[in-house]
Amino acid sequence: MKKYVVKRVLSLIPVLIIVSVVIFCLIHLTPGDPARTMLGDQASEIEVENLRESMGLNDPIVVQYVHWVGGIFHGDFGTSIFMDEPMYKIILDHIGPTISLTIYALLISLIIAMPCGIIAARKRGKSQDQVISVFSMVGISVPSFLLGMLLIILFSVRMKILPSAGYKAIVDNGFLKHIEYLTLPAISLGLMQAALITRMTRSSVLEVLGSDYIKMAKAKGVKDKVILIKHALRNALLPIITVIGQSFIALLSGATVVETVFNIPGIGQLVVNSVLRRDYEVIQAVVLVIALGNVVVNLIVDLLYGLADPRISLE
Amino acid sequence: MDNISAKTTNMQEEENIAVLKKQLKKEQRQIKIHKFTNNKLAMIGAVITIAMALVAILAPVIAPAGPYDMLVSDRLKNPSSVHIFGTDTFGRDLFSRIIYGARVSMGVGAAVSTISLVVGMVIGLYSSYYKTLDSILMRICDGLKAIPAILLAIAFMAVMGTSVRNVIISLAIVYIPDIARITRSSALMVKEQMYIESMKALGASANRIIWFHIAPNVLSPVIVQTSFIFATAIVQEASLSFLGVGVPVPAPSWGNILYEGKTVIYNAWWMIVLPGLSMAFPVLGLNLFGDGIREVMDPMSN
Numbered sequence: 001m002k003k004y005v006v007k008r009v010l011s012l013i014p015v016l017i018i019v020s021v022v023i024f025c026l027i028h029l030t031p032g033d034p035a036r037t038m039l040g041d042q043a044s045e046i047e048v049e050n051l052r053e054s055m056g057l058n059d060p061i062v063v064q065y066v067h068w069v070g071g072i073f074h075g076d077f078g079t080s081i082f083m084d085e086p087m088y089k090i091i092l093d094h095i096g097p098t099i100s101l102t103i104y105a106l107l108i109s110l111i112i113a114m115p116c117g118i119i120a121a122r123k124r125g126k127s128q129d130q131v132i133s134v135f136s137m138v139g140i141s142v143p144s145f146l147l148g149m150l151l152i153i154l155f156s157v158r159m160k161i162l163p164s165a166g167y168k169a170i171v172d173n174g175f176l177k178h179i180e181y182l183t184l185p186a187i188s189l190g191l192m193q194a195a196l197i198t199r200m201t202r203s204s205v206l207e208v209l210g211s212d213y214i215k216m217a218k219a220k221g222v223k224d225k226v227i228l229i230k231h232a233l234r235n236a237l238l239p240i241i242t243v244i245g246q247s248f249i250a251l252l253s254g255a256t257v258v259e260t261v262f263n264i265p266g267i268g269q270l271v272v273n274s275v276l277r278r279d280y281e282v283i284q285a286v287v288l289v290i291a292l293g294n295v296v297v298n299l300i301v302d303l304l305y306g307l308a309d310p311r312i313s314l315e
Numbered sequence: 316m317d318n319i320s321a322k323t324t325n326m327q328e329e330e331n332i333a334v335l336k337k338q339l340k341k342e343q344r345q346i347k348i349h350k351f352t353n354n355k356l357a358m359i360g361a362v363i364t365i366a367m368a369l370v371a372i373l374a375p376v377i378a379p380a381g382p383y384d385m386l387v388s389d390r391l392k393n394p395s396s397v398h399i400f401g402t403d404t405f406g407r408d409l410f411s412r413i414i415y416g417a418r419v420s421m422g423v424g425a426a427v428s429t430i431s432l433v434v435g436m437v438i439g440l441y442s443s444y445y446k447t448l449d450s451i452l453m454r455i456c457d458g459l460k461a462i463p464a465i466l467l468a469i470a471f472m473a474v475m476g477t478s479v480r481n482v483i484i485s486l487a488i489v490y491i492p493d494i495a496r497i498t499r500s501s502a503l504m505v506k507e508q509m510y511i512e513s514m515k516a517l518g519a520s521a522n523r524i525i526w527f528h529i530a531p532n533v534l535s536p537v538i539v540q541t542s543f544i545f546a547t548a549i550v551q552e553a554s555l556s557f558l559g560v561g562v563p564v565p566a567p568s569w570g571n572i573l574y575e576g577k578t579v580i581y582n583a584w585w586m587i588v589l590p591g592l593s594m595a596f597p598v599l600g601l602n603l604f605g606d607g608i609r610e611v612m613d614p615m616s617n
């Protein structure tokens with residue numbers, strides 16, 4: 001197991017280097033002078049030159065890269081030209097709502113998806129399975145921001161039972177208010193993921209149900225329920241762990257769009273506002289943080305894999 | 316004399332075998348086509364996709380008005396017999412804008428999936444064949460995949476500026492690694508087959524082996540993935556435009572229409588529901604279609 005952990009951690013290095021190069025290069029894709037683009041046409045030549053100097057754009061590109069990466073190791077993710085705060089604080093201020101929304105959406109999608117996937121697998125080909133697969137197909141095809149707006153029309157404009165936009169922090173308004181405001185966003189974000197997890201659960205449970213040891217258990221006369229819980233689910237868990245890990249990241253990035261629909265002051269809104277203000281260093285920092293989060297989550301999933309199935313860490 | 320007749324019977328037999336093989340192949344193909352046409356959902360998917368493509372192509376014929384024709388007196392009108400989908404905030408006919416929107420949105424989807432298919436296949440095939448190239452290209456793909464699709468696309472759009480061309484480029488960059496990975500992993504399996512080794516022993520060039528013998532055998536999983544990318548690209552284009560970093564306004568893309576709809580969500584439900592359904596329709600079609608092909612191609616699914 002130790003060897004496996006070390007090997008997995010070392011294999012991250014090339015990925016991290018590529019990620020950092022891609023994100024670093026982003027700013028240099030700007031047509032023309034990034035400093036000029038960021039400040040706009042009205043800025044004077046001196047202001048542009050000052051920004052070029054403070055962003056280090058006058059240095060050779062390799063020096064710029066080394067500086068940038070070196071800064072990251074010291075916790076310096078760049079400076080926003082619009083917000084007078086250190087970058088880590090800007091991100092920390094915005095990450096709370098996003099994490100809250102993501103966890104809520106993940107819970108919703110798991111609560112829907114796991115039973116649906118198992119039922120669909122057990123009743124394969126029967127009406128329950130067909131209904132579930134039609135729903136999951138539709139779920140995959142309706143993007144979250146569209147679903148969000150449809151839910152607003154239904155639950156806020158027509159029925160007036162849930163708020164259409166806004167965010168209430170737990171600290172100031174209590175847990176219930178917090179949940180009330182996040183419910184519609186979490187449903188719209190979580191449903192597509194629920195559809196994906198349902199399909200995944202169904203196929204992995206089906207695969208396990210078709211294996212020899214299940215047939216053996218059946219032949220011995222073990223009850224269906226016991227087979228399902230003791231044998232099938234346990235072995236179907238591996239692919240499901242992966243899906244949950246991937247879902248977390250998918251939801252985190254999907255939140256970008258949903259936050260805009262519901263006016264939630266999270267990471268997504270920070271990115272969109274920074275794009276409109278051309279605050280490139282904020283975009284770089286956010287993309288970097290989420291990519292790092294993704295890499296870490298994938299690492300955790302891989303390590304859990306090793307724990308759940310000892311064969312993997314021995315390979 | 317005996318020798319010659321033995322030779323001719325041998326040749327005849329070989330010919331017979333060749334004919335039989337051809338027949339077998341033809342039958343196998345027919346079985347696959349039959350399986351596909353028998354798969355109701357897949358057929359529905361294909362029909363929806365083709366219908367939406369036709370709508371996009373025939374937009375000027377179908378749409379009753381131009382996508383930019385404004386009639387200020389007709390602002391935000393309910394769906395009626397004059398405007399079957401109602402009108403938007405500028406008094407433009409929503410039905411016409413959605414029809415023209417199919418051109419932009421389906422066009423972006425088609426362009427993104429074609430570019431990712433071609434470039435991704437080239438990358439995947441060559442990296443399956445050359446080990447050093449493989450380790451470099453696949454690391455780059457890993458790096459790109461580590462950044463969530465929508466964020467990467469937003470970041471590209473932020474620095475490149477909004478335009479249809481840039482939407483296509485940034486989404487293609489996001490999805491090329493997907494095709495490359497799938498091509499590579501199937502190509503690696505094909506590469507182990509005996510016939511590839513025999514081709515090598517016969518002295519066939521690498522390009523010949525890659526394009527004539529490996530490429531045709533990895534096509535089916537790649538096509539399945541491409542149809543999913545087509546669907547996702549439609550959604551991502553709409554998301555980007557909705558966020559204001561996609562197709563510039565006033566072009567009629569589904570995302571732009573929905574963005575406008577959001578501003579009047581309290582009094583004009585049709586601005587959201589109708590373009591939304593129009594977008595979900597082809598996405599559903601493409602997903603059904605991709606699922607159908609996958610079921611036909613994958614013997615395990617039966």
